[in-house]
Amino acid sequence: MEKAKIDGLQLFILIFLFEMGSAILLTLGVQAKQDAWMTILGGFLGGLLLFLVYHRLYLYFPDKSLATYAQDLLGTFVGKVIGFVYCIYFLYLAARVLRDFGELVATFAYPETPVLIINAIMMATILYGLNKGIEVIARTSELSFVALYLLAISGFVLVVISGLIKLENLQPMLENGIRPVLKTIVTQTMYVPFGEIVVFTMLLPYLNKPEKGKIIGLTAITLSGINLTIVSVVNVAVLGVDGFSRATFPLLATIQQIEVADFLERLDIFFLIALVIGGFIKVSLCLYAASIGIAEIFRISDYKKLLYLLVPILIIASLSIADNFFEHMKEGLDLVPLVLHLPLQVVIPIFLLIIAFFKNRKKQKNRQATEQTGKDSAES
Template sequence: MEKAKINGWQFFILIFLFELGTAIVINPGLDAKKDAWLAVLIGLIIGLIYFLVYFALYRFYPNLTLIGYAKEILGRYLGFSIGIVYLCYFLYIAVRDLRDFGELLTASTYNYTPLFVIHAIMVLTVAFVIRYGIEVLARTGEIFFSLLMLVGVVGTTMVFISSRMDLNKLLPVLENGWGPVLSTVPLTYTFPFGEMIVFTMLLPYLNRPQIAIRVGWTGMGLSGMLLIWVMIMDITILGVEIAARSTFPMLAAIGLVDIAGVFQRLDVAVVMTLMIGGFFKIAIFFYAALISAAELFTVPTYKKLILPFSIIILIASMTVASSSVDHNKEGLEIVTYYIALPVQVGLPFLLIMTAVIRKRFNPR
């Protein structure tokens, strides 16, 4: 780890931008139809509860990352294996987020730009920023947070003025019972709230450890409320059937906003939101992978790994799926159940239970 510290405000901004990431555009949970907002709300509540597990592990080992205390809890060899799992996970999700970013830009704005070029520009930008460390990334977040809030306020105001929203499209609530909602919750939890597991790699950088839970819950709560609002907006503008079939519902919904034929094409606000959120989400997963690898393989500084990891992420983002359809299907059917849940829920639960038992029988 580098010798750096970030304050509570910067930590909050990183969480807020990270949670929005690509989720604000893709909108998980539409399988629950009209009750998609309820599925996101339940996913948020579970995420807030499970953040307590991450916080408890951090308080047990305040100077260690997830990789460090995995070896302390499970022993050198098993802990090293767990560390490899998380290293691969951080890299893989960075690859998937980069592909999400590229797919939206090529589908909405840069129709004739090769996907590889878009990915390369994003990877180079991310690599340039994280080369200067977590403090620079956090200060960059402060700048873009203000811009994102301005875009959000303007966009929301335009949506209200256009009178495109029809709240009756949300009724009746729970028309098909709790079944569709609960079956969708694993997706709405793992993406994006369960991905907070990556912040176990950043918690040691917080300058005041005692505020971690308050800052974490605030960042997750506010971003979760915003995701719920966007979900409601998509359904009430497009209708649930069109929203569920759309690859990027928010882009389609905002594209319909037209105020007196003057204010149109607000989809540029969606693209800007994705670029900001996508940048920070990719950057945080990329950075977590770098410091994980540096700690696992005792590399003196993570900066030596930036170039090889950039090449890996760039190439993998082009080969992870043959098309956007396959990419989305893989995320819904494979990643959620066979990768995300074990890594975000199963392994942290194993670590906290083992740590509690060890602390009980050996308080020192």
């Protein structure tokens, strides 16, 4: 792993921006209609539980990433296979977010520019940042966090001032009961975006004060969950259920309706800047996690050598994962959560934690037995 350290504030901001990422772009929880915001609340609560699993594994192996301690728990061969699968998974997440970014920019700002060119420019910037190391990405996130929050507060105030919010669009609550909400939580919002924090199993060892990792992670997930819930409430309240479900980019559609004093309008750039910030951080962290994981598995001395191979693969993958954006969104919210997210975010980490628990308990018993034997020998 890179010889670097990040402080608690930087980790907090990285988690927050990672969770927001492209989530503000998606129609999360649309199956629950006007109760979509409830699914996000439930999803982030599930995300908190998953983070506790990841953090507990981190406490067992504070100086190792998932790609390394999987070998300690499962044996070298199986552990390397599992670690490599996670690296491919991180690359897949990066490709999905990159596709989100490229499609939005192409649709909104540069309709005549191929998505390939947009994605390539984005990846060139990310490649430059990752070559500087995780500490530079962490410092960049601090500046980005301030900009993102100023944009978010300004956008929310302008939506309120414009009189666009119609709270009746949020009614009736639980029209079809709690079942659609719970179903959406366990099949979608718990994994996207909250369970994706599994990427940080590769980054937690960089924290300079490990004892603060738990509270930092839980607080960051909670703040991002609250923010995404507010975004969902505003989208449904402004667009209505039909508008929310039909919109390709709900938040963009909401912001486009802002009009204050007949001159302050067309504030779409707010949304674009926010997505660029979140997309940059999320793709960077996913690619970084994949590159250091592969470097550890195959004993490559410098992860930066891998970036020049992985970046072109990532650009191609972002374009080939789906034929069009509709298919890309449907696959990401309906198919991928159960096929990829569930086993890799939930099943395997819990399985690893169970093994780590029993191995740790066995070590403690052996240590206690050795100490007792030593005491008995000393007394005799």
